[in-house]
Amino acid sequence: MHQVYTGTQIREAEQPLLAAGAGPQLMHQAAWGLAQGVIELLHEHQLAVPGARITGLIGAGNNGGDGLWALSFLARRGAHITAICTAERVHPEGAAAFRAAGGRFLSGPETADYARAEVVIDAVLGTGARGAWEGHPVPEGALVVACDIPSGVSADTGQVSGQAITADLTVTFGGLKVGLFNGAGAAHSGNIKLVDIGLGPHLPAPELQLLSPxxxxxxxxxxxxxxxxxxxxxxxxxxxxxxxxxxxxxxxxxxxxxxxxxxxxxxxxxxxxxxxxxxxxxxxxxxxxxxxxxxxxxxxxxxxxxxxxxxxxxxxxxxxxxxxxxxxxxxxxxxxxxxxxxxxxxxxxxxxxxxxxxxxxxxxxxxxxxxxxxxxxxxxxxxxxxxxxxxxxxxxxxxxxxxxxxxxxxxxxxxxxxxxxxxxxxxxxxxxxxxxxxxxxxxxxxxxxxxxxxxxxxxxxxxxxxxxxxxxxxxxxxxxxxxxxxxxxxxxxxxxxxx
Ligand SMILES: NC(=O)C1=CN([C@@H]2O[C@H](COP(=O)(O)OP(=O)(O)OC[C@H]3O[C@@H](n4cnc5c(N)ncnc54)[C@H](O)[C@@H]3O)[C@@H](O)[C@H]2O)[C@@H](O)CC1
CATH class of the missing domain: 3.40.1190.20 (Ribokinase)
Incomplete structure (x- = not known):
């Protein structure tokens, strides 16, 4: 039996760990799982990791931080990493790790590098998203891996009130989210990979359950x-x-x-x-x-x-x-x-x-x-x-x-x-x-x-x-x-x- 939580429940479960100073560790675990997800998807499509062109769409919050750390891990495996910031602010430690790994920030979606991306990591919005999102273009043919939840999809309900990214794979952290299965969210999430970041003891009764054989x-x-x-x-x-x-x-x-x-x-x-x-x-x-x-x-x-x-x-x-x-x-x-x-x-x-x-x-x-x-x-x-x-x-x-x-x-x-x-x-x-x-x-x-x-x-x-x-x-x-x-x-x- 798998348990499914609202985004809000997951955020609440993270609180005691964040208060104890475990934030950076949680982010590393999440980012490591995200990088593994990207590698598995590349292999599934018979694409090599060394030389793979991977671009992150990076938002202002911790979701963007996860994306930047994951890109830095992928660079260690020989991937060619770039990123586009979708907000003025960017996660400082994530950005430093990304740069140290040889990552390059692109000026925007119209760049030739972005057009040639084989994989796009969607790390614009996670469980901190509020209200409608205006969307972001994705190059044709690129594989899309969403970080935690596809941007534009509510992690609590799966509702999409503006635009939302459609992922081939969503790598989600700490617990499955209702938004990945309910309503429009289900059609945007692609395959789902759950990464355990140790929230277990802090998780409440789930909102939904998913039966296993x-x-x-x-x-x-x-x-x-x-x-x-x-x-x-x-x-x-x-x-x-x-x-x-x-x-x-x-x-x-x-x-x-x-x-x-x-x-x-x-x-x-x-x-x-x-x-x-x-x-x-x-x-x-x-x-x-x-x-x-x-x-x-x-x-x-x-x-x-x-x-x-x-x-x-x-x-x-x-x-x-x-x-x-x-x-x-x-x-x-x-x-x-x-x-x-x-x-x-x-x-x-x-x-x-x-x-x-x-x-x-x-x-x-x-x-x-x-x-x-x-x-x-x-x-x-x-x-x-x-x-x-x-x-x-x-x-x-x-x-x-x-x-x-x-x-x-x-x-x-x-x-x-x-x-x-x-x-x-x-x-x-x-x-x-x-x-x-x-x-x-x-x-x-x-x-x-x-x-x-x-x-x-x-x-x-x-x-x-x-x-x-x-x-x-x-x-x-x-x-x-x-x-x-x-x-x-x-x-x-x-x-x-x-x-
Ligand atoms: N808190 C934790 O312990 C962990 C969080 N993690 C990641 O952190 C994410 C949550 O991070 P945050 O709380 O920073 O939130 P997000 O990164 O989801 O987004 C918050 C930022 O997006 C902006 N924003 C919100 N709604 C918007 C909209 N509709 N259009 C445009 N911009 C909008 C806000 O101004 C804010 O700057 C999770 O989804 C997960 O990816 C992971 O690192 C694992 C550990």
Missing amino acids: TDIPELLPPAAPHAHKYTRGVLGVLAGSTKYPGAASLVCAGALATGVGMIRFLTQTEHAEPLTTLVLGAHPEVVPATDPTERVQAWLVGSGLSDSDHRVEQAKQVLTLTQQQQLPAVIDADGLKLIEPATTQPRVLTPHAGEAAALLNRLGAGSDDATQNQRVDRANVEADPLAAAQKLAELTGDVIVLKGPHTIICGPDAGPGQRFIYPGGHPFLATAGSGDTLAGIIAAVLTGWAEADAAPPLAAQAAAGVWLHGAASYAVAAGGPFGASQLAAGVRTVVAELL
Whole structure:
């Protein structure tokens, strides 16, 4: 498990060390790590360090100091180092080390030396940045290594209010920063390398957690040797409609690949109908059900419902039932339009940005803060998904899985096991029906834990489902582009490797 902090938390953690006079030592450690990052990137691109043309963009603060020290270390390895100051002030010790190593300050971005740079170290702004940044040109084709956080990106939130540099690699110090993963920041950070500068004992509880493969086995429900189908858990599924029949099959595929004892699929009518025929054709083990009160351990409601009046009525009935029985439930897609906020039931909501905006508006979130009387739109959610997920979790009391290029998982409470980020999944995962599969996976995890004595927090269960879905996408993508119906095979592969 990796911990992710706001820039402010990292700055606070540095304070006791700075007060004890460790500032220069911290800067050397950071700069050494930055130089290593540059060397690794050069090697990755089959470029030699001796003779490499490396220019630093140097700001006024300690971020600039890190950049200058790193350049001086790279000069020892034979790199040709230059720097451009973007402010009038420059870190004095850093500048002295840079000059002593043979570094040369350039007058500005229009110089021929800068145009020929193979690597640019962005050391303009770090965690001390405030407000919008006016930006700085980067030569075409140069590799960009950001020092701590790409300039222009807020380390606290990932928001970009002016310009921001886009890095191939960000070498970050002391702890991963929220800004590297959330909102626009994620698209500016490139690969991320963490350099330990010894802040460990001073770091607070993290803002977010990032699951590692080794965390997953204990978050997936155990398959006990003497289990039978009812003790493994029965999942009730209300998904799919005449308009979106495939969703029903995809959620069942996701759930079966993750592992459930049984699926009861709530049919549209009492008579054989095409939707149920399709589901049973793909998954003969699914049990069709016409009565929602038959016993299950958890429900999945909403994927592919469309606005079919009958399906919506069924969904309302099931939502009321799950609430009365306090059953765990995953509510997806059109089901989100039907939920009532603030229940005590263990629920996971799985909106994408557009659905999250609609839900925030329905719950009145657009009118009680700086955006007074303005409606929240998809772009607002995409700019700061963590804030949107936190707000939704607070308003609904539910665990929110806010889907996107980076998925946020956020419970209603603060503290460990409550807030996670999953940075990615293969780009091929952006395909119709992949959300249905995800809902099925998460629902299966909830089903397996529903009656266990020592289950992980609901948000951690949901985060494990998100992780599984992402890992499955890499397993399947190895064979080329895929459709959502192929994802379940990847889930099975990943679960088999983990258990
Ligand atoms: N404090 C520490 O213990 C350590 C800090 N380190 C580095 O220090 C950085 C933080 O240093 P600082 O606090 O000096 O802050 P920064 O170096 O991030 O920037 C502060 C400077 O930038 C200017 N500035 C702020 N916002 C601006 C904007 N929007 N446009 C233009 N100029 C702007 C400010 O006037 C100030 O001079 C970290 O990100 C990290 O790189 C590392 O050396 C490791 C140790």
